[in-house]
Amino acid sequence: MKTICFYFQIHQPFRLKRYRFFNIGRDHYYYDDFSNEDILQQIAGRSYIPANRMLLDLINQYKGRFKVAISISGVALDQLEIYAPEVIDGLRELSKTGGVEFLSETYGHSLSSLIDPVEFRLQVKQHTEKIKLLFGQEPTVLRNTELIYSDDISDLAYKMGYRKMITEGAKHILGWKSPNYVYQSATSTGLKLLLKNSRFSDDIAFRFSNYNWSEYPLTADKFIAWIAATPPEEQIINLFMNYETFGNMQPSHTGIFEFMKALPRFAFEKNIEFATPSEILDNHASVGPISVPNPISWADEERDLSAWLGNKLQQSAFETLYKYGERVRLCEDRKLKQDWLYLQTSDHFYYMSTKHFSDGSIHSQFSPYQSPYDAFNNYMNVLSDFIGRVKAQYPDTVDNEELNSLLTIIHNQEKIIKKLEAELKSVTDANTAKLVKKSEE
């Protein structure tokens, strides 16, 4: 029996406003509220809301036989709360059906797993708490930003207590192997992995409405027939894609919603079931380890980090940002901490990519900037202001270690004072009691 595992990603960055260097030190608000609201509401109306409704109908119609997984970044949740809370309501309803599993990821949709393990751990924890609060589920499967994965990251996840993770079935890692099995990490063998089936996922996400594609039009029975025709021992088909596939990347007039509505019926006819990542990882044993020395992701043809950290601009912005991680974590200022999260979002680095100069495609399509250089300029100006604020919190001359111990003293001083006060009180109480006794005598 074959099983299809759907996972949808919801993510929206806080896009930065035009921030000139004259603003540095004067203006501490960095976000383009107008375009963030505009984009979010458009996408919610076109994609998230109708897709939520569709999933709800399907789950109800098939009474629990149809299941999916969803991962939402914390920054997307923050924005949805402000601009389109009805999307969150829809997701809540989905969660109540029991047919939707929420995955955990970094709160800021950040690349922290590559450089700052402490930050990574904190953000995943923060995200888990947010999911618990909103949807009443405790995620058990980890989805790192952009499906970025490597042996080091698997160790990190394992130490954090995760036993299940999903990532890309990158060809250069798999070689002759098929993504349609459960694998395990080569270094932390207790961590099981689900790999994306790129061919089938991209058939829906990218090729569905492409007239030039030899298989156009893609129908649900044709698609299910392909899946059914895979070798019988390959039992898991992982279809991982952006939630915006429905209605935004594939507009509704292409018939994407109808395709999706018809899919379960044809699947059940061919005896193909649906399951969530955690169910599959619980029920299937690993067929072997996968070794990934260099990080992979689900982006571009290369399936590596080059979309975010491919050029010097991106690397220098990235390194500058994370130099301040430890210091920011010592700060208490809530606004500062929030900005810290929002500035880590991977999209800021994506906009600085110069790859599209050669392949002319997908990068520029998503960027609010006219060129990668504009993106870098703007981000660095914002970052300079942010760094100024971080430095203003504590004097620059104190290093992090010293600062930490000082802060511990300050933090503990109240406790100590209370303890001493209590002691003092008991002594004075005892003395007064003695005095009273004496005077009575």
Add this chain to the structure above:
Amino acid sequence: MRALMFGWEFPPHILGGLGTASYGLTKGMSLQPDMEILFVIPKPWGDEDQSFLKIIGANNTPIVWKDVPFDIVKERLGKYMNPEEYYRLRDHIYADFNYMYTNDLGCIEFSGRYPNNILEETNNYSIVAGVIARTYPYDVIHAHDWLTYPAGLHAKSISGKPLVIHVHATEFDRSRGNPNPIVYGIEKDGMDNCDHIICVSNLTRKTVIENYHQPEWKVTTVHNAVEPLSPEIEAIERLAGVPEKIVTFLGRITMQKGPEFFVEAATLVLKKTKHIRFVMAGSGDMMNQMIQLVAERGIADKFHFTGFLRGRQVYEMLKSSDVYVMPSVSEPFGISPLEAMQCGVPSIISYQSGCSEILNHVIKTDYWDVEAMADAIYSICTHPGMAEFLKEEGKKEVDEIKWEYAGQKVRDIYNRLVH
């Protein structure tokens, strides 16, 4: 394929970008094995590089028959051309021009510059073109800029060969939208009656289509390119003796180049930082006005004027710069940012310049958006990662912009016209 080209300037004696472009294009085209180019200019100096084409001077072409002995011709014209050519040309004088002022060789004098009587000079040039067009065999005629359009048309009327005109600039660019009607008339006449129009950028192409009412199929863009730097120039070291970063404007200080926007951007940057200096290199009719403006803004201690730079000095200036800025208001192409990139200088250019159509690894702003310009200047001077990246990628990019490719595109147009 034999081309008869009419130009106005040719290195090393050049006054503007036209000469540089003529040289690069013909040199690039000469790499095609079957390409022969005969290049006519008003006044050769004798030190032009004739290794890849043949240059004929309009001022050495007789239009009035004079009986001159060989020795005299050899003495007078030897350094420009083979004396035999004089007699060959003399055999093709086609009308009686005795009423014109000519010298003892029967030739008209040309200044080879842009004098006040430029219209007369272009007319004379066209008369001379008649002789040249009758003397030599050719398959196609190619005229560079309006000064040579009448000559091109004249040659076409004689031989019936196809005429290609090459628009390096239009009167609309030079006058900021207030064209001289006579010049406009010459340009329009050339465009209406030629067989194909080549523009140096899509920006210029748009002007030609919209303001000169040309059909789109007749107009093709062939972007300019840049000659590789010579080893002597590559070897020039940074001269600057100040620790600050240097931001340079280099070009004629005229309205078209937008120098005032550079000053305003400098003002904004200097308000905020101390580690940057500005240099305005070149001369022009707005120079005094700019000095005035710099003084008014109170930034004269960090803003310097060099005056006109020539030859090697240009490259010394570029090599000493950390940022090159070209805020042109209307620039048909603009080769100088390409030269800056060759020297490894990160460049900021305006969207209103034609070269922005083919450059990726530069920062582009609108010429009027001084805030964006200031921001970009600050960014390059502040983030070493950015400067380094632009420097390397920019050089890589510009090294791939070759005249050879531009020459091939021109050749493709010739091939379509010559059956």
